[in-house]
Amino acid sequence: MSTQGKSVADRVMASVGGWLATHVELIFRIARNTLPILVVKYKGKRFALVTRFDDVAEVLGRPNVFDVIYAPKIRVIMDGDNIFLGMRDVEQATRDKTTMRMTAPRVEAMTRVKPEVTALAEAVVAKAASAGRVDLAMELTQDVTTRFFGKYFGTPGPDVKTLSDQARLLFQYMFADMADDPALDARARPVAAALRAYVEGAIAERKNARGIHDDILERCLQFQDLGLPGMDDRGIRNNMIGLIVGAMPQAPMLIPQLFDILLDRPRELAAAQAAARADDDVAVSRYVFEASRYYPLTPGLFRDATEDYRLAAGTWRSRTIPAGTRVMAATRSAMFDGRRVPKPSSFRVDRPDYTYMHFGAGMHECFGLYMNREMVPAICKAVLKRPGLRRAAGDAGRLKMDSIFPMSLVVEFDS
Ligand code: HEM
Secondary structure (H helix, E strand, O other), X not given: XXXXXXXXXXXXXXXXXXXXXXXXXXXXXXXXXXXXXXXXXXXXXXXXXXXXXXXXXXXXXXXXXXXXXXXXXXXXXXXXXXXXXXXXXXXXXXHHHHHHHHHOOOOHHHHHHHHHHHHHXXXXXXXXXOOOXXXXXXXXXXXXXXXXXXXXXXXXXXXXXXXXXXXXXXXXXXXXXXXXXXXXXXXXXXXXXXXXXXXXXXXXXXXXXXXXXXXXXXXXXXXXXXXXXXXXXXXXXXXHHHHHHHHOOOHHHHHHHHHHHHOOOHHHHHHHHHHHHOOOHHHHHHXXXXXXXXXXXXXXXEEEEOOXXXXXXXXXXXXXXXXXXXXXXXXXXXXXXXXXXXOOOOOOOOOOHHHOOOOOOHHHOOOOHHHHHHHHHHHHHHHXXXXXXXXXXXXXXXOEEXXXXXXXXXXXXXX
């Protein structure tokens, strides 16, 4: 029987979901060791939870068997169109990702992202120095990433708050709305329309001011001049919106979360601070991404099986994932799988890059991968350099979340 429109099964699932969320590490450990490929049926639909490193990598490495689930939401945001994030391994996906990669050459992670993000982050922390405290979420990371990417993309938005709020809502709609909440859909549609109108306006405006700016929008228009397929105004608009939603919300999620870990580990915090003060950027990066392993962006990435597929074939744990199954490739669990990640419970700064799945893997690996590797440590370093770094007293020093988004975590330091 149901009360208030919810069946007993729904309520049980909701409380199981809540419990799972707070015991995620334990659940993953049990799953990895007992049922590493777990397939269940709920309300006539199949779900699979994949928790071992090798199996997560296999799922993410088969983009045509395990298809990304984002296309329906992308079509709402892009007024009927799709972008490479929402596609299987088809020609258009390769074409568009290749073109967009050429608008943001890898070398600029070092020549542009790192110095400009460093300057912005240093300025925020310097401004906060008189008060001796800074909020790592909105005041620092959201501000820096929105300003930096607004300039680098050529789409600064009406103002920092409007653009970052729009990006965050659309990110939630696209990546974290598994239940297809009608209320969120109703909020997302007008925001998507406003962002489309803004980017269309930015493209039109830029056509009257060519050759002045050196940013991704200008480079897209240069490719349009050359007649590259996919670079008509609508294609540029869609890919720019993809970048805005893909780039702006994540560092402000990752950075407060990783500080929440570091601030509780005095030894590692001291070592990370020493590295920051010694300008040992490689070491800073290692501390930062290892801390993120304990509190990554997401527990996993979702895919839909398009055909029956035998996962981990030839092993005792192999299971057939039937077509139509929604699969969670638990990247967070994979990063703690001792079969591939030595001493997974230890905080170590000598792990090889391939240990980390912070930025996905396979065909849909993050477009901003190389930017992130410079941007995230650069923002953290500006804070880590400060002496006497600690949580602010009381509530302010606790990480506050609004669903999946860190909204504040205040730290204090000696000015
Ligand atoms: C700390 C920052 C970031 C994190 C943690 C992050 C994480 C991720 C992850 C996990 C994926 C894979 C999604 C999947 O496979 O389902 C992804 C894809 C993507 N990211 Fe990022 N990202 C970050 C920053 C950025 C930036 C700065 C940009 C743009 C400049 C960006 C643009 C994209 C795009 C366009 C995709 C889709 C790639 C494709 O489908 O081929 N991300 N990101």
